[in-house]
Amino acid sequence: MEQAKIKNIISQMTLEEKAGLCSGLDFWHTKGIERLGIPSEMVSDGPHGLRKQDQAADHLGINDSIQAVCFPAGCATASSFDRDLVRKLGETLGEECQAENISTILGPAMNIKRSPLCGRNFEYYSEDPLVSTEIAGALVHGVQSKHVGTSPKHFMANNQEYHRMTSSSEMDERTMREIYLASFEGMVKKEKPWTIMNSYNKLNGTYLCENKEMLTDVLRKEWGFDGYVMTDWGAMNERVEALKAGCNLEMPSCGGTTDAEIVKAVQNGELDEAVLDQRLEEFLNIIFRYEENRDQKAVFQLERDHGIARQVEEECIVLLKNEGDLLPLSPDKKAAFIGKYAKAPRYQGGGSSHINSFKVESAMDAVKFCENVKEENIVFAQGYDDAEDLTNEALLEEAVEAAKNAEIAVIFAGLPDNFESEGYDRKHMRMPDCQNRLIEAVAEIQSNTVVVLHNGSPVEMPWIGKVKAVLEAYLGGQAVGGAVVNVLYGNANPSGHLAETFPLRLQDTPCYLNYGGEHDKSVYSEGVFVGYRYYASKDMEVLFPFGHGLSYTTFAYSNLSVGKEKMTESETLTVTVDVTNTGEIAGKEVAQLYVAPKGGTIIRPVRELKAFEKINLAPGETKKVQFTLDRRAFAYWSTQIHDWHVGSGEYEIQIGRNAQDIVLSHSVAVESEVHIPKVFDFNSTMGEILADPKGKAVLEQAMASMAGAEEAQEMGEQAQGDGGAINSEMMAAMMEGMPLRQLISFVPGVTKDALNQLLMALNL
Numbered sequence: 001m002e003q004a005k006i007k008n009i010i011s012q013m014t015l016e017e018k019a020g021l022c023s024g025l026d027f028w029h030t031k032g033i034e035r036l037g038i039p040s041e042m043v044s045d046g047p048h049g050l051r052k053q054d055q056a057a058d059h060l061g062i063n064d065s066i067q068a069v070c071f072p073a074g075c076a077t078a079s080s081f082d083r084d085l086v087r088k089l090g091e092t093l094g095e096e097c098q099a100e101n102i103s104t105i106l107g108p109a110m111n112i113k114r115s116p117l118c119g120r121n122f123e124y125y126s127e128d129p130l131v132s133t134e135i136a137g138a139l140v141h142g143v144q145s146k147h148v149g150t151s152p153k154h155f156m157a158n159n160q161e162y163h164r165m166t167s168s169s170e171m172d173e174r175t176m177r178e179i180y181l182a183s184f185e186g187m188v189k190k191e192k193p194w195t196i197m198n199s200y201n202k203l204n205g206t207y208l209c210e211n212k213e214m215l216t217d218v219l220r221k222e223w224g225f226d227g228y229v230m231t232d233w234g235a236m237n238e239r240v241e242a243l244k245a246g247c248n249l250e251m252p253s254c255g256g257t258t259d260a261e262i263v264k265a266v267q268n269g270e271l272d273e274a275v276l277d278q279r280l281e282e283f284l285n286i287i288f289r290y291e292e293n294r295d296q297k298a299v300f301q302l303e304r305d306h307g308i309a310r311q312v313e314e315e316c317i318v319l320l321k322n323e324g325d326l327l328p329l330s331p332d333k334k335a336a337f338i339g340k341y342a343k344a345p346r347y348q349g350g351g352s353s354h355i356n357s358f359k360v361e362s363a364m365d366a367v368k369f370c371e372n373v374k375e376e377n378i379v380f381a382q383g384y385d386d387a388e389d390l391t392n393e394a395l396l397e398e399a400v401e402a403a404k405n406a407e408i409a410v411i412f413a414g415l416p417d418n419f420e421s422e423g424y425d426r427k428h429m430r431m432p433d434c435q436n437r438l439i440e441a442v443a444e445i446q447s448n449t450v451v452v453l454h455n456g457s458p459v460e461m462p463w464i465g466k467v468k469a470v471l472e473a474y475l476g477g478q479a480v481g482g483a484v485v486n487v488l489y490g491n492a493n494p495s496g497h498l499a500e501t502f503p504l505r506l507q508d509t510p511c512y513l514n515y516g517g518e519h520d521k522s523v524y525s526e527g528v529f530v531g532y533r534y535y536a537s538k539d540m541e542v543l544f545p546f547g548h549g550l551s552y553t554t555f556a557y558s559n560l561s562v563g564k565e566k567m568t569e570s571e572t573l574t575v576t577v578d579v580t581n582t583g584e585i586a587g588k589e590v591a592q593l594y595v596a597p598k599g600g601t602i603i604r605p606v607r608e609l610k611a612f613e614k615i616n617l618a619p620g621e622t623k624k625v626q627f628t629l630d631r632r633a634f635a636y637w638s639t640q641i642h643d644w645h646v647g648s649g650e651y652e653i654q655i656g657r658n659a660q661d662i663v664l665s666h667s668v669a670v671e672s673e674v675h676i677p678k679v680f681d682f683n684s685t686m687g688e689i690l691a692d693p694k695g696k697a698v699l700e701q702a703m704a705s706m707a708g709a710e711e712a713q714e715m716g717e718q719a720q721g722d723g724g725a726i727n728s729e730m731m732a733a734m735m736e737g738m739p740l741r742q743l744i745s746f747v748p749g750v751t752k753d754a755l756n757q758l759l760m761a762l763n764l
């Protein structure tokens with residue numbers, strides 16, 4: 001609807017009507033005003049399927065919702081590294097929403113995986129902001145192409161479930177920009193989500209619902225967001241402050257209480273009515289956008305979407321290990337499918353994203369209809385009972401026996417529901433002891449053992465050296481069984497790559513010492529060193545690195561070439577690399593481009609992912625992958641200028657199989673075009689001054705003419721001479737950290753007046 005019409009509608013509202021529109025009608029609906037033709041619209045979770053509640057409503061996934069399709073969760077879809085696939089998933093969700101009269105789906109959930117312990121990591125995409133923002137962007141694009149809104153959440157820094165409603169995420173400006181805001185930035189700028197959901201927590205002491213810096217300055221002014229902001233369910237703190245800060249809609253209903261606060265605030269002059277009008281304009285714009293683009297013909301095609309859920313999951317599964325090419329399995333070999341999850345897979349997580357799946361396909365169901373599988377060659381043994389973490393000796397024995405009589409054992413393991421969920425964090429990264437014991441016992445007697453994992457976040461694998469193959473299926477949605485069987489038997493070639501590091505143990509994780517925080521403050525002291533940025537910078541051994549993923553074929557990289565060897569920061573850089581499928585079957589590879597700054601005075605991760613592309617290759621085929629890098633690929637967030645800054649210097653363009661396996665690299669020299677003016681004082685060090693081109697020139701000239709400089713030099717030369725206490729390198733190193741004021745003490749004849757003059761020249 002045209003802006004003028006919307007303004008006109010607002011002008012006809014009473015103050016009470018205006019205030020009323022700023023909160024929900026009930027749990028899932030926005031309010032309407034019939035006389036003005038404003039419809040009441042339904043929103044619904046999200047993110048990986050519809051949780052449309054017709055009857056009793058709740059935000060914890062307790063009460064039932066309509067029968068729907070559960071697609072793979074975010075942890076899985078990110079591993080596809082496939083924007084087209086996720087866009088298709090978004091389109092499917094958009095169609096389902098149109099069919100079910102849902103105006104906005106509450107997702108994608110896209111917080112950074114700061115620690116593997118976060119209870120909601122299964123919904124989130126990655127530890128890396130580029131992957132997160134690109135995959136979320138693809139989903140938003142797909143949904144919105146069907147004229148349905150999205151609500152990317154939870155904006156922002158909601159990286160733990162512990163005290164999520166009161167805790168303050170405390171971080172410095174650079175960390176916020178480079179990691180936590182960057183996770184949302186690309187998606188907002190490129191895809192313009194219709195709405196954004198602000199998180200429960202505080203950021204540096206201010207609740208996100210009333211955080212003007214985030215909701216107005218960054219989101220709207222800098223990034224161009226033009227939709228409406230709604231609170232997470234019950235995340236409203238001070239209603240009037242929130243309106244001023246840029247939050248439009250309180251969800252769910254407030255029962256009229258805080259609407260009255262708005263009315264009062266306008267009446268007593270605390271809130272300018274123009275601000276209220278502005279919030280309504282932003283809100284109604286979206287309300288009418290949906291209303292005017294309703295697809296009356298849309299039908300919820302359950303069976304079709306179940307098939308899509310399976311296809312998506314096939315592209316997400318990550319082959320973590322495949323010793324001796326044990327996989328794919330031959331249908332003629334006798335296999336024992338062991339573990340409860342082979343019959344009752346864990347395919348989704350607990351909480352607000354919980355879907356009432358219209359059917360669930362297990363691996364044991366799938367062996368009946370998947371091609372290239374002989375059901376008669378497969379036996380099942382339950383192995384464990386995940387209701388409680390106690391080994392059931394009879395089940396264990398039965399499983400070992402089945403494994404002994406088969407040629408291959410496939411163990412379906414992972415994390416039970418109560419190990420990870422919205423609402424609380426994990427305390428450790430272990431799988432249930434009963435499952436670990438089962439895997440050890442089976443691997444002991446069956447050398448051909450495969451483990452298929454159903455979990456939403458990394459687990460420790462004490463048995464990794466004893467099994468030949470591991471498939472990470474994540475929480476793969478209701479069709480996970482078919483997808484896993486297709487991958488096991490080679491009907492689908494695995495192509496997922498990890499969007500997060502699997503550390504060896506919890507103690508290795510960057511925020512191990514302070515995750516969760518104390519006194520409702522969670523200090524992000526690891527800064528920008530999140531996930532692989534930390535492990536790679538420390539060259540640490542991990543279980544499986546970020547970006548890792550095997551295939552049933554092999555790929556070779558060659559001919560890395562850069563468009564130019566030298567560039568200024570405003571130019572773009574074209575990078576090409578050839579990827580060849582060197583194996584016998586078709587497969588997909590994720591080409592990963594990392595940028596590694598060389599030198600400079602800023603503490604930066606050793607490398608960061610700056611581009612990726614998934615490519616499909618026939619056997620023997622070579623494709624040239626092209627990437628275009630702009631200044632952001634080289635930049636860090638400067639706290640001096642409060643902006644992105646590219647430091648002049650060498651940068652290595654690296655192509656990696658994962659974050660810790662770089663196969664090709666090439667250096668380019670990038671020249672900065674923004675000079676950050678330096679202000680020197682008595683405590684500026686010689687090193688700082690000499691590192692600045694102008695500073696160097698001024699200082700050298702001044703030193704040459706300073707009284708006593710010659711004498712000082714002679715003294716220095718004597719000290720450095722034969723048998724002297726220091727050599728010239730040591731001298732330089734010492735000078736590097738010497739503050740200007742010390743020249744008075746160590747260079748005879750240098751006076752405070754002379755230094756004052758020098759400073760004036762330096763700061764001119």
Ligand code: BGC
Pocket residue numbers: 045046058059060106153232233352
């Ligand atoms: C969750 C949101 C969800 C909302 C509505 C909240 O508890 O944090 O992600 O969309 O409930 O169910």
